Amino acid sequence: MIFDLKTALKYIILFLIGIGILYLAFRGQDLEKIWHEIKTANYFWVVVSAITVLIAHVLRALRWQMLYQSIHYKVSFWNAYHAVMIGYLANLALPRFGEIGRCSVIHKAEKVPMFASIGTVITERLFDVLMLFLTSLAMLIFQYDIVADFLYQTIYLNLVKKLSTINYLWLVGLGIIILLLIAIAIYFLRQKFSKKFLRIFVSLRQGFGSYSKLKRKGLFLTYTLGIWLFYSLSMYFAFSSIQATSGLHFNAAFTAIVFSGFAMAAxxxxxxxxxxxxxxQSLVLYSISFKDGLAYSTIIHSSQVLLILILGCLSLMLILFKKQSG
Structure with missing residues (x-):
């Protein structure tokens, strides 16, 4: 019960932090004008944007299915898709819980060992991190003149200011204590649960090795590129939903997707x-007012959340119905 209370408090605090950041973002802005922008938006382009996000979700399910096939587990596309959508739905309530949640769906629907699934998800996420790194690098190379001032003023100077206040001796001491605690925990776990620990390790290693065993790595990488392309297209199509951003080009969508990638990692x-x-903030770099940028980000974020709520709940109902009928 204490653990549950602590977990609940942690997620409540994280949610309140998000609300706090949302408040700070909108503080001092003309909320009436922002609301007017949202009300008068062209929702045809919002729907088109949502459809491109859905295509990205489908590609994610196909890519994940490939990893299972490489380690000899037959996971149907629909179960992989439903698990992905249920995972996104879970993330709306509990951040990062969705990754475990979708593995649990596959475990129950396809009898795949839980830790093998977790290994495939970690492998998949590593490629997403790699793509975020590569897109960030491309943004720096091709749009350095646009993002350089933001990186220096907002990121670098603030980081230097924070680092200057850190007591490094305390930091090193804390790091040593954490490493010792991890080493002790691993030792006792191996002593007490050696066989179980070994089974978990074998399952995780099986999941981690899923990419190396792929027969069609090119297709896997194509799916990965496709996911990020359709995410970027969703940003681009949504530009046409409001007048202020309708003149922006794809390079602005590319920058916005990089910024949003770091945001979603929070x-x-x-x-x-x-x-x-x-x-x-990313749209300010292209001479869009922060107020209009907030209206745009509210529209696209709300449409994506609504999409997840509808399709995630539908997937959850279908999985539960299938389980009951089976």
């Missing part, structure tokens, strides 16, 4: 607040 439910601030 341990906050659905990236609330962080997503809004980061995307709005």
């Amino acid at each position: 341990p906050v439910q659905g990236g609330i607040g962080v997503f809004h601030w980061m995307v709005a």
Whole structure:
């Protein structure tokens, strides 16, 4: 019960942090004008944007299915798709819980060992991190003149300021204590649960090795590129939803997707607040007012959350119905 209370408090605090960031982002802005932009938006382009996000989700399910096939588990596309959508749905309530949640769906639906699934998810996420790194690098190379001032003023100077206040002796001491605690924990776990620990390790290693065993690595990489392309297209199509951003080109969508990628990495439910601030800030680089950037980010974030709520709940109902009928 204490663990449950602590967990609940942690997620409540994270949610409140997200709300706080959202408040700071909108503080001092003309909320009436932002609301007017949202009300008068061209929702045809919002729907088109949502469809491209859905295509990215489908590609993610296909890519994940490939990893299972490489380690000789037959996971159907629909179960992989439903698990992905249920995972996104879970992330809206509990950040990072969705990764475990979708593995649990596959475990129950396809009898795949839980830790083998976790290994495939970690492998998949490593490629997403690699793509975020590569897209960030491309943004720096091809749009350095646009993003350089933001990186220096907002990121570098703030980082230097924070680092100057850190007591490094305390930091080194804390790092040593953490490493010792991890080493002790691993030792006792191996002593007490050696056979179970070994089974978990074997399952995880099987999942980690899923990419190396792929027969069609080119297709896997194509799916990975496709996911990021359709995410970028969703940003680009949504530009046409409001007048202020309708003249932006694809390079602005590319920058926005990089900024949003870092925002979604924050341990906050659905990236609330962080997503809004980061995307709005990215559009400021292209002479869009922060107010209009907030209106745009609110529209695209709300449409994606609505998509997950509808399709995630539908997937959950279908999986539960299938389980009951089976």
